[in-house]
């Protein structure tokens with residue numbers, strides 16, 4: 162099952178993946194920064210750090226490279242559903258640097274994605290810490306809250322894509338399970354230079 166990547170930006174690419182034997186396709190992500198105007202501020206924080214968040218930075222687009230907006234993304238889901246028979250899994254990639262107010266954004270778009278016909282939804286949650294007073298446990302708790310909020314709003318299966326950089330990954334995985342995750346998508350630790 163091909164994971165989120167630019168291969169799914171064109172309907173033809175999705176068809177080719179189906180023809181090549183894919184049993185489902187995860188669409189490239191709708192980036193939360195496309196939904197909000199905070200992206201430049203976040204971009205600043207990301208660029209001013211080192212490569213300490215490789216799981217995000219290796220594919221995080223430059224602001225000028227943002228792909229389709231929310232409306233187009235929903236149309237893309239519908240078009241993909243018409244074009245192929247395999248399940249189409251949409252993906253939201255969103256940070257939570259604005260705290261709890263963000264949960265509303267996740268649930269709103271999750272519902273629209275379900276309405277557009279997606280068979281499932283993958284949440285790629287990330288947090289880029291810029292506040293040194295915030296303990297890691299609280300950040301992990303927000304992951305649970307986002308998942309629970311989305312699960313309460315949609316009927317389609319919801320998977321969570323997690324980076325490998327948690328102090329106790331198995332604990333977080335179990336909590337995601339308990340919070341209602343229908344699947345976990347694990348990312349590899351990339352070798353240096355990847």
Ligand SMILES: Cc1cc2nc3c(=O)[nH]c(=O)nc-3n(C[C@H](O)[C@H](O)[C@H](O)COP(=O)(O)O)c2cc1C
Pocket residue numbers: 164165166167188189190191219220252254285322348349
């Ligand atoms: C060019 C490129 C674009 C990607 N775009 C996304 C994306 O939009 N959303 C997402 O969640 N992951 C994205 N990813 C991450 C992949 O889905 C995958 O998790 C990552 O590449 C690790 O898997 P791999 O070792 O098989 O490459 C992207 C990766 C690459 C290389």
